[in-house]
Amino acid sequence: MASEKIEWIKKILALEPESEMLWFSLGQAYLAEESPVLAVEAFEKAISFKPDYTVVYEHLGGGLEKIGKMDEAMAIYRKGIEVGRKTGDMIPLERMTARLHRLEKGPRPKPAA
DSSP states (O other), X not given: OOOHHXXXXXXXXXXXTTOXXXXXXXXXXXXXXTOHHHHXXXXXXXXXXXXXXXXXXXXXHHHHXXXXXXXXXXXXXXXXXXXXXXXXXXXXXXXXXXXXXXXXXXXXXXXXX
């Protein structure tokens, strides 16, 4: 069952369906409720309305990681880094760079016993 917050955001989205901020807020609410597939859909919608919304790329990548789509997450981080460089959004750019670096390195091998 969706939370009151999600239901509230959906009601407002019915009035403002092209609001990237509302789609971003819905994605965050879905992530908070451990619904990453729905979060990814909401974040993608936010980007469709505002392609230079840097922080959404960071959260979209995180949602993709949660559902195991690592290659897609890396592609989103790369795109978000490119957008962040253009917009000057340094904080999400730095976080996406760190996440991308971690994913590119892959899982760390377990130490030998």
